[in-house]
Amino acid sequence: MNANTPIQTRVADHPINDAFLGRWSPRAFSDATITEQELHGLLEAARWAPSAFNAQPWRFVYTLRGDQAWDGILGALMPFNRTWAEKASALVILASDTKFTAPGKTEASDNGSHAFDAGAAWAYLALQAHMAGWAAHAMAGFDKAAMATAISLPEHHVLHAAIAIGKPGNIADLPEALQAREVPSPRHPVTATAVHGAFK
Template sequence: MTANSPTAARVADHPIAEFFTERWSPRAFTDAAITEQELLGLLEAGRWAPSAFNAQPWRFVYALRGDAAWDGILGAILPFNQTWAQKASALVILASDTKFTAPGKTEASENGSHAFDAGTAWGYLALQAHIAGWASHAMAGFDRSAMAAVTGMPETFVLHAAIAIGCQGDASSLPEGLQAREVPSQRHPLAATAFRGKFSKA
Protein backbone atom coordinates (compact mmCIF):
# COMPACT_ATOMS: atom_id res chain seq x y z
CA MET A 1 0.00 0.00 0.00
CA THR A 2 1.23 3.49 -0.81
CA ALA A 3 -0.01 6.83 0.36
CA ASN A 4 -2.10 9.02 -1.90
CA SER A 5 -0.23 11.33 -4.25
CA PRO A 6 0.72 14.80 -2.98
CA THR A 7 -1.66 17.53 -4.07
CA ALA A 8 0.34 20.71 -3.48
CA ALA A 9 -1.61 22.58 -6.18
CA ARG A 10 -4.70 22.54 -4.00
CA VAL A 11 -4.77 25.60 -1.75
CA ALA A 12 -7.49 26.31 0.81
CA ASP A 13 -8.98 29.81 1.05
CA HIS A 14 -8.78 29.58 4.84
CA PRO A 15 -6.61 27.51 7.22
CA ILE A 16 -7.79 23.89 7.51
CA ALA A 17 -6.25 20.52 8.30
CA GLU A 18 -4.16 19.36 5.36
CA PHE A 19 -5.96 16.05 4.91
CA PHE A 20 -8.97 17.91 3.50
CA THR A 21 -7.02 19.23 0.51
CA GLU A 22 -4.83 16.14 0.20
CA ARG A 23 -7.79 13.75 -0.17
CA TRP A 24 -9.13 13.22 -3.68
CA SER A 25 -10.84 10.49 -5.69
CA PRO A 26 -8.51 8.69 -8.10
CA ARG A 27 -9.66 5.95 -10.44
CA ALA A 28 -6.35 4.14 -10.91
CA PHE A 29 -5.79 1.26 -8.51
CA THR A 30 -3.09 -1.35 -8.14
CA ASP A 31 -3.97 -5.00 -7.61
CA ALA A 32 -3.10 -4.78 -3.89
CA ALA A 33 -5.47 -6.54 -1.51
CA ILE A 34 -7.16 -5.05 1.53
CA THR A 35 -8.00 -7.21 4.53
CA GLU A 36 -11.46 -7.26 5.99
CA GLN A 37 -10.10 -5.78 9.22
CA GLU A 38 -8.53 -2.89 7.33
CA LEU A 39 -11.78 -2.22 5.48
CA LEU A 40 -13.83 -2.44 8.68
CA GLY A 41 -11.54 0.22 10.13
CA LEU A 42 -12.65 2.58 7.37
CA LEU A 43 -16.33 1.72 7.83
CA GLU A 44 -15.89 2.28 11.56
CA ALA A 45 -15.19 5.94 10.84
CA GLY A 46 -18.47 6.15 8.93
CA ARG A 47 -20.23 4.61 11.91
CA TRP A 48 -19.37 7.68 13.99
CA ALA A 49 -20.99 10.21 11.68
CA PRO A 50 -23.69 12.41 13.24
CA SER A 51 -27.34 11.85 12.28
CA ALA A 52 -30.75 13.30 13.10
CA PHE A 53 -32.16 11.70 16.27
CA ASN A 54 -29.04 9.48 16.15
CA ALA A 55 -31.05 7.32 13.74
CA GLN A 56 -27.88 6.23 11.88
CA PRO A 57 -29.84 5.43 8.68
CA TRP A 58 -26.81 4.48 6.56
CA ARG A 59 -25.90 0.91 5.70
CA PHE A 60 -22.78 -0.45 4.00
CA VAL A 61 -22.71 -3.64 1.93
CA TYR A 62 -19.17 -4.59 0.97
CA ALA A 63 -17.21 -7.16 -0.95
CA LEU A 64 -13.47 -7.74 -1.16
CA ARG A 65 -12.07 -8.60 -4.57
CA GLY A 66 -12.31 -12.37 -4.82
CA ASP A 67 -15.41 -12.66 -2.62
CA ALA A 68 -18.39 -14.59 -3.96
CA ALA A 69 -20.40 -11.34 -3.94
CA TRP A 70 -17.78 -9.39 -5.94
CA ASP A 71 -18.95 -10.28 -9.45
CA GLY A 72 -22.59 -9.44 -8.74
CA ILE A 73 -21.78 -6.05 -7.24
CA LEU A 74 -19.25 -5.20 -9.94
CA GLY A 75 -21.72 -6.34 -12.60
CA ALA A 76 -24.34 -3.86 -11.36
CA ILE A 77 -21.88 -0.99 -11.90
CA LEU A 78 -22.14 0.68 -15.31
CA PRO A 79 -19.57 -0.57 -17.87
CA PHE A 80 -17.68 2.75 -18.01
CA ASN A 81 -17.00 2.58 -14.27
CA GLN A 82 -16.29 -1.15 -14.37
CA THR A 83 -13.22 -0.47 -16.51
CA TRP A 84 -11.40 1.00 -13.52
CA ALA A 85 -13.42 -0.15 -10.48
CA GLN A 86 -12.64 -3.81 -11.27
CA LYS A 87 -9.08 -3.26 -9.99
CA ALA A 88 -10.19 -1.91 -6.62
CA SER A 89 -9.47 -3.89 -3.48
CA ALA A 90 -13.02 -3.53 -2.16
CA LEU A 91 -16.40 -2.30 -3.33
CA VAL A 92 -18.74 -0.73 -0.80
CA ILE A 93 -22.38 0.05 -1.48
CA LEU A 94 -23.90 2.90 0.52
CA ALA A 95 -27.63 3.05 1.18
CA SER A 96 -29.89 4.61 3.78
CA ASP A 97 -33.24 3.83 5.36
CA THR A 98 -36.01 6.28 4.46
CA LYS A 99 -37.96 5.27 7.59
CA PHE A 100 -37.16 5.56 11.29
CA THR A 101 -38.93 5.37 14.62
CA ALA A 102 -38.56 8.65 16.47
CA PRO A 103 -37.83 8.65 20.22
CA GLY A 104 -41.05 8.10 22.17
CA LYS A 105 -42.89 6.76 19.11
CA THR A 106 -43.87 3.20 18.28
CA GLU A 107 -44.46 3.55 14.53
CA ALA A 108 -41.94 4.33 11.82
CA SER A 109 -42.20 7.58 9.89
CA GLU A 110 -40.35 9.26 7.02
CA ASN A 111 -36.76 10.24 7.76
CA GLY A 112 -36.28 13.48 5.85
CA SER A 113 -32.53 13.62 6.50
CA HIS A 114 -31.55 10.03 5.65
CA ALA A 115 -29.60 11.02 2.53
CA PHE A 116 -27.88 13.93 4.26
CA ASP A 117 -26.78 11.66 7.09
CA ALA A 118 -25.59 8.92 4.72
CA GLY A 119 -23.51 11.47 2.84
CA THR A 120 -21.85 12.46 6.08
CA ALA A 121 -20.99 8.82 6.75
CA TRP A 122 -19.37 8.60 3.30
CA GLY A 123 -17.34 11.73 4.05
CA TYR A 124 -16.05 10.24 7.29
CA LEU A 125 -15.17 6.99 5.51
CA ALA A 126 -13.37 8.85 2.71
CA LEU A 127 -11.26 10.89 5.12
CA GLN A 128 -10.35 7.84 7.19
CA ALA A 129 -9.37 5.98 4.02
CA HIS A 130 -7.05 8.82 3.06
CA ILE A 131 -5.55 9.04 6.53
CA ALA A 132 -4.92 5.27 6.46
CA GLY A 133 -3.23 5.52 3.04
CA TRP A 134 -6.04 4.12 0.89
CA ALA A 135 -7.70 5.75 -2.09
CA SER A 136 -11.49 5.86 -2.38
CA HIS A 137 -13.83 6.92 -5.16
CA ALA A 138 -17.62 7.12 -4.84
CA MET A 139 -19.71 6.77 -7.97
CA ALA A 140 -23.37 7.15 -8.87
CA GLY A 141 -22.95 5.22 -12.12
CA PHE A 142 -24.61 1.91 -11.36
CA ASP A 143 -27.89 0.15 -12.13
CA ARG A 144 -29.99 0.74 -9.04
CA SER A 145 -32.44 -2.08 -9.66
CA ALA A 146 -29.67 -4.57 -10.30
CA MET A 147 -27.66 -3.38 -7.30
CA ALA A 148 -30.69 -3.58 -5.01
CA ALA A 149 -31.23 -7.16 -6.17
CA VAL A 150 -27.65 -8.40 -5.76
CA THR A 151 -27.28 -6.79 -2.32
CA GLY A 152 -30.71 -7.81 -1.03
CA MET A 153 -31.65 -4.20 -0.28
CA PRO A 154 -34.86 -3.82 1.78
CA GLU A 155 -37.71 -1.85 0.19
CA THR A 156 -37.48 1.15 2.53
CA PHE A 157 -33.83 1.75 1.63
CA VAL A 158 -32.42 4.04 -1.05
CA LEU A 159 -29.10 3.39 -2.78
CA HIS A 160 -26.71 6.32 -2.96
CA ALA A 161 -23.26 5.27 -4.14
CA ALA A 162 -20.88 2.50 -5.04
CA ILE A 163 -17.48 3.17 -3.50
CA ALA A 164 -14.25 1.72 -4.85
CA ILE A 165 -11.42 1.44 -2.32
CA GLY A 166 -7.86 0.38 -2.99
CA CYS A 167 -4.23 1.28 -3.28
CA GLN A 168 -3.69 4.15 -5.67
CA GLY A 169 -2.09 3.11 -8.95
CA ASP A 170 -0.51 4.83 -11.90
CA ALA A 171 -2.68 6.81 -14.33
CA SER A 172 -1.17 4.85 -17.22
CA SER A 173 -3.19 1.81 -16.10
CA LEU A 174 -6.44 3.61 -16.99
CA PRO A 175 -8.15 3.73 -20.40
CA GLU A 176 -6.63 6.52 -22.46
CA GLY A 177 -9.68 8.76 -22.14
CA LEU A 178 -9.39 8.77 -18.34
CA GLN A 179 -5.66 9.29 -17.96
CA ALA A 180 -5.80 13.07 -18.37
CA ARG A 181 -8.54 13.27 -15.74
CA GLU A 182 -6.48 11.46 -13.11
CA VAL A 183 -5.62 14.62 -11.20
CA PRO A 184 -7.07 16.19 -8.04
CA SER A 185 -10.05 18.41 -8.85
CA GLN A 186 -10.26 22.00 -7.68
CA ARG A 187 -13.11 23.64 -5.78
CA HIS A 188 -15.12 26.82 -6.23
CA PRO A 189 -13.89 29.72 -4.07
CA LEU A 190 -15.59 29.70 -0.68
CA ALA A 191 -17.08 33.11 -1.51
CA ALA A 192 -19.06 31.45 -4.31
CA THR A 193 -20.74 28.97 -1.97
CA ALA A 194 -20.96 30.61 1.47
CA PHE A 195 -23.08 33.72 2.04
CA ARG A 196 -23.63 35.79 5.14
CA GLY A 197 -27.29 36.45 5.87
CA LYS A 198 -28.79 35.83 2.43
CA PHE A 199 -28.33 33.50 -0.50
CA SER A 200 -26.62 35.00 -3.53
CA LYS A 201 -26.60 33.71 -7.11
CA ALA A 202 -23.68 35.93 -8.07
Protein backbone atom coordinates in the same frame (compact mmCIF):
# COMPACT_ATOMS: atom_id res chain seq x y z
CA MET B 1 2.90 8.83 -1.62
CA ASN B 2 2.79 6.53 -4.67
CA ALA B 3 5.24 7.63 -7.34
CA ASN B 4 2.38 7.70 -9.82
CA THR B 5 0.14 9.89 -7.68
CA PRO B 6 -0.06 13.53 -8.86
CA ILE B 7 1.77 16.10 -6.74
CA GLN B 8 -0.60 17.96 -4.45
CA THR B 9 -1.53 21.25 -6.09
CA ARG B 10 -4.59 22.17 -4.06
CA VAL B 11 -4.34 25.32 -1.96
CA ALA B 12 -6.92 26.34 0.63
CA ASP B 13 -8.03 29.96 0.88
CA HIS B 14 -8.49 29.58 4.64
CA PRO B 15 -6.61 27.45 7.19
CA ILE B 16 -7.80 23.81 7.24
CA ASN B 17 -6.32 20.43 8.08
CA ASP B 18 -4.19 19.01 5.27
CA ALA B 19 -6.37 15.87 5.17
CA PHE B 20 -9.09 17.84 3.41
CA LEU B 21 -6.73 18.88 0.61
CA GLY B 22 -5.04 15.49 0.32
CA ARG B 23 -8.24 13.47 -0.06
CA TRP B 24 -9.36 13.04 -3.64
CA SER B 25 -10.98 10.40 -5.83
CA PRO B 26 -8.49 8.58 -8.06
CA ARG B 27 -9.39 5.85 -10.52
CA ALA B 28 -5.97 4.20 -10.78
CA PHE B 29 -5.66 1.40 -8.23
CA SER B 30 -2.84 -1.05 -7.58
CA ASP B 31 -3.35 -4.78 -7.12
CA ALA B 32 -3.19 -4.40 -3.31
CA THR B 33 -5.66 -6.36 -1.23
CA ILE B 34 -7.52 -5.09 1.80
CA THR B 35 -8.45 -7.25 4.74
CA GLU B 36 -11.90 -7.24 6.23
CA GLN B 37 -10.38 -5.86 9.43
CA GLU B 38 -8.79 -2.96 7.55
CA LEU B 39 -12.06 -2.20 5.80
CA HIS B 40 -13.89 -2.30 9.10
CA GLY B 41 -11.51 0.40 10.30
CA LEU B 42 -12.84 2.70 7.56
CA LEU B 43 -16.44 1.75 8.34
CA GLU B 44 -15.74 2.44 12.01
CA ALA B 45 -15.06 6.07 11.11
CA ALA B 46 -18.36 6.22 9.23
CA ARG B 47 -20.08 4.84 12.32
CA TRP B 48 -19.30 8.05 14.20
CA ALA B 49 -20.90 10.44 11.71
CA PRO B 50 -23.66 12.67 13.09
CA SER B 51 -27.30 11.94 12.28
CA ALA B 52 -30.73 13.31 13.20
CA PHE B 53 -32.03 11.71 16.40
CA ASN B 54 -28.87 9.55 16.22
CA ALA B 55 -30.88 7.31 13.87
CA GLN B 56 -27.73 6.31 11.93
CA PRO B 57 -29.69 5.47 8.75
CA TRP B 58 -26.67 4.61 6.59
CA ARG B 59 -26.19 1.01 5.50
CA PHE B 60 -23.06 -0.36 3.85
CA VAL B 61 -22.79 -3.56 1.82
CA TYR B 62 -19.23 -4.49 0.95
CA THR B 63 -17.32 -7.06 -1.02
CA LEU B 64 -13.59 -7.68 -1.27
CA ARG B 65 -12.02 -8.44 -4.64
CA GLY B 66 -12.35 -12.17 -5.22
CA ASP B 67 -15.39 -12.60 -2.96
CA GLN B 68 -18.44 -14.49 -4.16
CA ALA B 69 -20.41 -11.22 -4.12
CA TRP B 70 -17.81 -9.30 -6.16
CA ASP B 71 -19.06 -10.10 -9.66
CA GLY B 72 -22.66 -9.21 -8.92
CA ILE B 73 -21.81 -5.84 -7.41
CA LEU B 74 -19.15 -5.01 -10.01
CA GLY B 75 -21.54 -6.07 -12.76
CA ALA B 76 -24.16 -3.56 -11.61
CA LEU B 77 -21.74 -0.67 -12.25
CA MET B 78 -21.98 1.19 -15.54
CA PRO B 79 -19.43 -0.13 -18.08
CA PHE B 80 -17.34 3.05 -17.85
CA ASN B 81 -16.90 2.60 -14.11
CA ARG B 82 -16.24 -1.14 -14.37
CA THR B 83 -13.16 -0.45 -16.52
CA TRP B 84 -11.29 0.99 -13.55
CA ALA B 85 -13.25 -0.11 -10.46
CA GLU B 86 -12.52 -3.77 -11.20
CA LYS B 87 -8.99 -3.16 -9.92
CA ALA B 88 -10.16 -1.82 -6.55
CA SER B 89 -9.50 -3.78 -3.37
CA ALA B 90 -13.09 -3.44 -2.17
CA LEU B 91 -16.43 -2.22 -3.43
CA VAL B 92 -18.80 -0.69 -0.90
CA ILE B 93 -22.41 0.16 -1.61
CA LEU B 94 -23.97 2.98 0.42
CA ALA B 95 -27.70 2.93 1.06
CA SER B 96 -29.91 4.40 3.74
CA ASP B 97 -33.03 3.42 5.65
CA THR B 98 -35.81 5.89 4.89
CA LYS B 99 -37.77 4.98 8.04
CA PHE B 100 -36.94 5.36 11.73
CA THR B 101 -38.65 5.20 15.08
CA ALA B 102 -38.36 8.54 16.84
CA PRO B 103 -37.59 8.67 20.57
CA GLY B 104 -40.77 8.08 22.57
CA LYS B 105 -42.59 6.59 19.58
CA THR B 106 -43.45 2.98 18.83
CA GLU B 107 -44.12 3.20 15.11
CA ALA B 108 -41.65 4.01 12.35
CA SER B 109 -42.08 7.18 10.33
CA ASP B 110 -40.31 8.81 7.37
CA ASN B 111 -36.78 9.98 8.05
CA GLY B 112 -36.42 13.21 6.09
CA SER B 113 -32.67 13.45 6.65
CA HIS B 114 -31.65 9.88 5.76
CA ALA B 115 -29.77 10.94 2.61
CA PHE B 116 -28.10 13.91 4.33
CA ASP B 117 -26.91 11.68 7.16
CA ALA B 118 -25.69 8.96 4.78
CA GLY B 119 -23.61 11.61 3.02
CA ALA B 120 -21.96 12.50 6.32
CA ALA B 121 -21.07 8.83 6.87
CA TRP B 122 -19.51 8.66 3.40
CA ALA B 123 -17.41 11.75 4.12
CA TYR B 124 -16.12 10.25 7.36
CA LEU B 125 -15.23 7.01 5.57
CA ALA B 126 -13.47 8.89 2.76
CA LEU B 127 -11.35 10.96 5.12
CA GLN B 128 -10.42 7.93 7.23
CA ALA B 129 -9.46 6.04 4.08
CA HIS B 130 -7.16 8.87 3.02
CA MET B 131 -5.55 9.14 6.46
CA ALA B 132 -5.01 5.36 6.51
CA GLY B 133 -3.27 5.35 3.13
CA TRP B 134 -6.21 4.17 1.04
CA ALA B 135 -8.13 5.95 -1.69
CA ALA B 136 -11.93 5.95 -1.90
CA HIS B 137 -13.87 6.95 -5.01
CA ALA B 138 -17.66 7.27 -4.78
CA MET B 139 -19.73 6.95 -7.95
CA ALA B 140 -23.35 7.32 -8.92
CA GLY B 141 -22.87 5.44 -12.19
CA PHE B 142 -24.59 2.12 -11.56
CA ASP B 143 -27.81 0.37 -12.48
CA LYS B 144 -30.00 0.87 -9.42
CA ALA B 145 -32.29 -2.05 -10.15
CA ALA B 146 -29.38 -4.42 -10.78
CA MET B 147 -27.55 -3.21 -7.69
CA ALA B 148 -30.65 -3.56 -5.52
CA THR B 149 -30.92 -7.16 -6.69
CA ALA B 150 -27.21 -7.84 -6.22
CA ILE B 151 -27.26 -6.75 -2.58
CA SER B 152 -30.84 -7.79 -1.73
CA LEU B 153 -31.79 -4.22 -0.84
CA PRO B 154 -34.52 -4.28 1.84
CA GLU B 155 -37.82 -2.43 1.68
CA HIS B 156 -37.72 1.25 2.70
CA HIS B 157 -34.06 1.54 1.73
CA VAL B 158 -32.58 3.62 -1.10
CA LEU B 159 -29.23 3.44 -2.86
CA HIS B 160 -26.85 6.39 -2.93
CA ALA B 161 -23.41 5.42 -4.14
CA ALA B 162 -20.96 2.70 -5.02
CA ILE B 163 -17.52 3.26 -3.50
CA ALA B 164 -14.30 1.80 -4.85
CA ILE B 165 -11.50 1.51 -2.29
CA GLY B 166 -7.89 0.63 -2.97
CA LYS B 167 -4.28 1.72 -2.90
CA PRO B 168 -3.24 4.34 -5.46
CA GLY B 169 -1.90 2.67 -8.59
CA ASN B 170 -0.13 3.45 -11.85
CA ILE B 171 -1.89 6.11 -13.88
CA ALA B 172 -0.51 4.54 -17.06
CA ASP B 173 -2.64 1.46 -16.40
CA LEU B 174 -5.82 3.46 -16.92
CA PRO B 175 -7.46 3.75 -20.35
CA GLU B 176 -5.80 6.61 -22.20
CA ALA B 177 -8.93 8.78 -22.06
CA LEU B 178 -8.86 8.68 -18.25
CA GLN B 179 -5.18 9.35 -17.69
CA ALA B 180 -5.46 13.12 -18.16
CA ARG B 181 -8.32 13.24 -15.65
CA GLU B 182 -6.30 11.52 -12.92
CA VAL B 183 -5.60 14.69 -10.94
CA PRO B 184 -7.15 16.17 -7.78
CA SER B 185 -10.04 18.40 -8.85
CA PRO B 186 -10.33 22.04 -7.77
CA ARG B 187 -13.20 23.56 -5.82
CA HIS B 188 -15.23 26.76 -6.06
CA PRO B 189 -14.17 29.45 -3.57
CA VAL B 190 -16.20 29.78 -0.37
CA THR B 191 -17.62 33.06 -1.69
CA ALA B 192 -19.32 31.12 -4.51
CA THR B 193 -21.13 28.72 -2.20
CA ALA B 194 -21.70 30.64 1.05
CA VAL B 195 -23.54 33.90 1.63
CA HIS B 196 -24.03 36.00 4.73
CA GLY B 197 -27.63 36.36 5.88
CA ALA B 198 -29.60 35.39 2.79
CA PHE B 199 -29.35 34.56 -0.89
CA LYS B 200 -29.11 37.74 -2.93
